[in-house]
Amino acid sequence: MDPKETKERMKIPKQVMPEQDPGERVKNFFEVPYGYTAEQAMEEAKRCIQCKKPLCVGGCPVNIDIPWFIRLISEGKFVEAAHKIKESNGLPAVCGRVCPQEDQCEKVCIIGKKGEPVSIGRLERFAADYEREHGEVRIPELPKWSGKKVSVVGAGPAGLTVAGDLVKKGHKVTVFEALHTAGGVLMYGIPEFRLPKKIVQSEVEYLKRMGVDIVLNSVVGKLETIDEFLSNGYSAVFVGSGAGLPYFMNIPGENLAGVYAANEYLTRVNLMKAYQFPEADTPVIRGRKVVVIGGGNTAMDSARTALRLCPEEVSIVYRRSREELPARVEEIHHGEEEGLKFRLLTNPKKFIGDKDGRLKAIECVRMELGEPDESGRRRPVEVKGSEFCIDADVAIVAIGNGANPLIPQTTPDIKVNKWGNITVNPDTGRTSKRGVFSGGDIVRGGATVILAMGDGKKAADSIDEYLKTGVW
Amino acid sequence: MYEITEKVELAHTVYLFKIKAPLIARKRKAGQFVVLRLNEHGERIPLTIVDSDNAAGTITIIVQEVGKTTAMLGDMGAGDNILDVVGPLGRPTHIENFGVAVCVGGGIGTAPVLPIARALKEAGNKVVSIIGARNKGLLILEKEMREASDTLYVTTDDGSYGHHGFVTQVLQNLIDEGMKIGFVVGIGPIPMMRAVSNTTKPYDILTMVSLNPIMVDGTGMCGACRVTVGGKNQFVCVDGPEFNGHEVNYEELILRNRSYMKEEKMAMEELTYHEGAKCYDK
Ligand SMILES: Cc1cc2nc3c(=O)[nH]c(=O)nc-3n(C[C@H](O)[C@H](O)[C@H](O)COP(=O)(O)OP(=O)(O)OC[C@H]3O[C@@H](n4cnc5c(N)ncnc54)[C@H](O)[C@@H]3O)c2cc1C
Ligand SMILES: Cc1cc2nc3c(=O)[nH]c(=O)nc-3n(C[C@H](O)[C@H](O)[C@H](O)COP(=O)(O)OP(=O)(O)OC[C@H]3O[C@@H](n4cnc5c(N)ncnc54)[C@H](O)[C@@H]3O)c2cc1C
Ligand code: SF4
Ligand code: FES
Numbered sequence: 001m002d003p004k005e006t007k008e009r010m011k012i013p014k015q016v017m018p019e020q021d022p023g024e025r026v027k028n029f030f031e032v033p034y035g036y037t038a039e040q041a042m043e044e045a046k047r048c049i050q051c052k053k054p055l056c057v058g059g060c061p062v063n064i065d066i067p068w069f070i071r072l073i074s075e076g077k078f079v080e081a082a083h084k085i086k087e088s089n090g091l092p093a094v095c096g097r098v099c100p101q102e103d104q105c106e107k108v109c110i111i112g113k114k115g116e117p118v119s120i121g122r123l124e125r126f127a128a129d130y131e132r133e134h135g136e137v138r139i140p141e142l143p144k145w146s147g148k149k150v151s152v153v154g155a156g157p158a159g160l161t162v163a164g165d166l167v168k169k170g171h172k173v174t175v176f177e178a179l180h181t182a183g184g185v186l187m188y189g190i191p192e193f194r195l196p197k198k199i200v201q202s203e204v205e206y207l208k209r210m211g212v213d214i215v216l217n218s219v220v221g222k223l224e225t226i227d228e229f230l231s232n233g234y235s236a237v238f239v240g241s242g243a244g245l246p247y248f249m250n251i252p253g254e255n256l257a258g259v260y261a262a263n264e265y266l267t268r269v270n271l272m273k274a275y276q277f278p279e280a281d282t283p284v285i286r287g288r289k290v291v292v293i294g295g296g297n298t299a300m301d302s303a304r305t306a307l308r309l310c311p312e313e314v315s316i317v318y319r320r321s322r323e324e325l326p327a328r329v330e331e332i333h334h335g336e337e338e339g340l341k342f343r344l345l346t347n348p349k350k351f352i353g354d355k356d357g358r359l360k361a362i363e364c365v366r367m368e369l370g371e372p373d374e375s376g377r378r379r380p381v382e383v384k385g386s387e388f389c390i391d392a393d394v395a396i397v398a399i400g401n402g403a404n405p406l407i408p409q410t411t412p413d414i415k416v417n418k419w420g421n422i423t424v425n426p427d428t429g430r431t432s433k434r435g436v437f438s439g440g441d442i443v444r445g446g447a448t449v450i451l452a453m454g455d456g457k458k459a460a461d462s463i464d465e466y467l468k469t470g471v472w
Numbered sequence: 473m474y475e476i477t478e479k480v481e482l483a484h485t486v487y488l489f490k491i492k493a494p495l496i497a498r499k500r501k502a503g504q505f506v507v508l509r510l511n512e513h514g515e516r517i518p519l520t521i522v523d524s525d526n527a528a529g530t531i532t533i534i535v536q537e538v539g540k541t542t543a544m545l546g547d548m549g550a551g552d553n554i555l556d557v558v559g560p561l562g563r564p565t566h567i568e569n570f571g572v573a574v575c576v577g578g579g580i581g582t583a584p585v586l587p588i589a590r591a592l593k594e595a596g597n598k599v600v601s602i603i604g605a606r607n608k609g610l611l612i613l614e615k616e617m618r619e620a621s622d623t624l625y626v627t628t629d630d631g632s633y634g635h636h637g638f639v640t641q642v643l644q645n646l647i648d649e650g651m652k653i654g655f656v657v658g659i660g661p662i663p664m665m666r667a668v669s670n671t672t673k674p675y676d677i678l679t680m681v682s683l684n685p686i687m688v689d690g691t692g693m694c695g696a697c698r699v700t701v702g703g704k705n706q707f708v709c710v711d712g713p714e715f716n717g718h719e720v721n722y723e724e725l726i727l728r729n730r731s732y733m734k735e736e737k738m739a740m741e742e743l744t745y746h747e748g749a750k751c752y753d754k
Binding site: 178179180188216219244250254255256264267268273276277280282358404406 | 495496499509513514515516540541555556557558559560561688689691692693694695696698699700705710723724727728730731732735736738739742
């Protein structure tokens with residue numbers, strides 16, 4: 001690109017993504033941002049200067065050819081752009097919405113050195129939405145069946161990616177999912193207003209049309225075990241069972257009615273549609289004063305979900321200060337716009353119930369930041385004698401998840417680390433058990449959708465190789 | 473879809489269903505349960521697998537109508553389909569030869585006791601069973617329990633049948649008579665399980681109870697089913713459902729199970745409204 005054009009392009013302002021007004025959206029579960037129009041997408045795409053050595057690609061965990069797909073968008077070739085992305089990322093409509101681009105591709109985008117980086121995520125979302133909405137999703141030609149079958153445990157992003165890649169390589173794949181819907185955290189955890197469930201389901205439909213067999217209501221380890229798979233015709237197994245074991249704080253009163261783990265709260269509302277109760281049968285306590293404990297994305301999702309159930313007040317209790325909040329800046333910003341309060345440098349000590357065992361208050365203590373800890377963040381320490389009470393009838397504990405123990409329990413020859421995460425060779429996804437591969441949150445602990453998908457891709461390649469060579 | 477192949481009314485608002493689920497039928501062991509969801513809007517509710525038939529590929533469940541979902545299930549019949557059935561969940565009952573094993577079932581709790589009584593018998597135990605209900609009309613599975621046990625005692629709260637009184641009185645009598653009991657399993661309403669545990673505690677008899685907290689996923693992912701046992705948090709769906717009855721915090725469980733009283737009533741009212749005349753004596 002000649003320097004003059006580069007200069008011109010750098011003058012184009014970042015396109016603002018239109019979104020629902022905060023006052024309105026806090027009363028509904030519809031998606032917050034509307035997405036770019038075609039004109040905006042083309043204009044934003046022109047901001048990319050088509051670097052010869054694009055840093056963004058290195059920042060992307062699955063190395064999407066970013067400048068290429070952006071160029072296609074700038075030329076109005078939206079469907080082609082979507083196809084380009086799909087060469088490296090099977091779920092662009094999902095990733096365009098939930099990836100932390102500010103820590104990945106957009107963090108290193110050269111335009112970001114001087115101003116705002118190119119909105120790579122929004123463009124990815126645009127291309128994927130355009131393709132889906134215009135009915136132009138194409139099913140690739142599949143090679144002849146290799147004669148091999150692979151089973152996949154868990155239909156989260158890791159498992160779905162493995163399945164998609166392996167059918168494209170000619171193998172038969174059956175995905176076993178414990179819940180009544182495929183999608184993993186994308187369905188039960190991430191709220192509708194951030195990731196509409198119909199988008200996840202259309203990705204799942206796409207895989208099914210490609211020939212992936214998905215068996216729901218199948219808890220592997222309980223119904224069938226991995227050893228049974230291996231002796232009943234499956235040549236390899238991929239375990240993508242996720243990090244679905246909620247942690248609690250183990251403080252007094254944590255089992256009072258009204259105290260939820262974020263997983264339960266979000267599952268009730270997202271998967272079971274409790275926000276539509278009583279039309280949907282599953283209830284959730286809406287509460288008057290809702291307190292969410294934790295500062296990560298799960299806490300933000302819980303808090304913003306709670307806001308939409310119309311209580312008087314929703315607040316976040318977090319033991320460090322604003323700078324240390326691990327949640328995405330965009331989420332914090334969205335939450336604040338919607339009326340979310342932050343009680344920083346505050347830590348719960350105990351939950352207090354009424355005579356019926358229902359939560360009525362939380363005793364907290366003030367914190368201050370001391371010396372840096374292993375993570376490099378300053379360690380929060382209690383301020384002696386600073387205890388105080390917050391009124392609350394719903395508390396949501398969002399302090400993280402551990403590894404789902406079911407597979408390791410029922411397949412003891414799969415090695416795990418001291419936190420229960422399956423240990424694998426990071427280059428191949430191979431576990432300690434012959435023929436068994438793993439990836440995603442069950443290996444990494446709570447990580448991200450794109451890392452789970454990256455693991456899935458790598459595992460699919462190495463499963464393919466194993467199926468061809470038989471060498472372990 | 474999981475087809476209902478048979479329905480039998482066992483007592484007022486208590487039904488037995490056979491459901492086609494061949495793989496679950498083959499895998500399930502005594503003490504395990506399923507979670508089912510009737511339709512797209514449905515709640516996920518746990519129900520014990522009472523029996524299975526490998527040849528027919530069916531599992532048997534016994535349900536008491538207590539709220540919206542169980543009432544809707546109660547209205548279904550042979551040929552109808554249940555949208556989702558997942559299982560077998562939970563850990564199987566630990567079965568060994570304890571010598572004399574006493575199986576105590578209260579109300580609908582007799583349903584989950586039956587497969588355990590059978591398994592204990594098969595393992596060589598002398599099985600003494602005590603089943604109770606509020607009145608004769610609500611008593612279930614008497615014949616099956618008699619077949620599964622060496623001795624069966626029946627109690628009703630109102631004296632309309634069998635021994636007049638509570639199951640725990642019979643249990644206390646057996647202990648007082650000097651029966652060498654190696655193991656007790658008690659399943660029923662929470663206060664009854666607490667009473668059974670209190671009865672055996674002074675004699676240090678190993679006593680297992682099967683807890684029935686509110687569940688959502690049933691796979692250990694949500695934490696809804698947590699109870700305090702021996703001072704520790706346990707997830708009933710994966711660590712249970714059976715626990716040492718002497719260690720369970722029953723008060724906490726009772727209060728937690730009341731979390732949605734308001735909502736449950738609302739759901740039920742809505743259902744009765746839509747269904748018109750059907751009446752429930754809840
Ligand atoms: C509330 C919340 C918000 C998040 N927001 C973001 C975000 O904005 N951006 C982002 O990148 N990441 C986000 N994450 C993290 C991201 O969702 C996960 O890293 C990702 O989903 C992991 O994918 P996975 O396939 O490894 O596991 P999961 O998505 O957890 O899927 C595992 C699947 O396996 C099934 N399963 C488990 N055990 C069995 C078994 N024995 N048999 C059969 N099936 C089984 C489970 O039911 C589940 O469906 C969020 C997580 C949460 C909880
Ligand atoms: C492991 C286990 C095994 C069980 N086995 C049987 C059985 O074999 N037969 C039987 O009739 N019942 C059994 N139950 C209880 C049964 O699950 C509840 O009666 C049913 O969920 C009530 O749903 P509902 O919508 O009809 O009533 P609701 O109006 O929702 O509730 C009525 C009562 O049921 C309890 N309850 C509500 N939702 C749930 C839920 N999701 N999980 C558990 N309890 C709930 C509530 O505490 C309330 O007291 C079992 C429960 C557990 C945990
Ligand atoms: S780094 Fe930025 S400007 Fe360069 S190619 Fe990537 S998106 Fe375009
Ligand atoms: S029901 Fe969700 S963890 Fe047990």
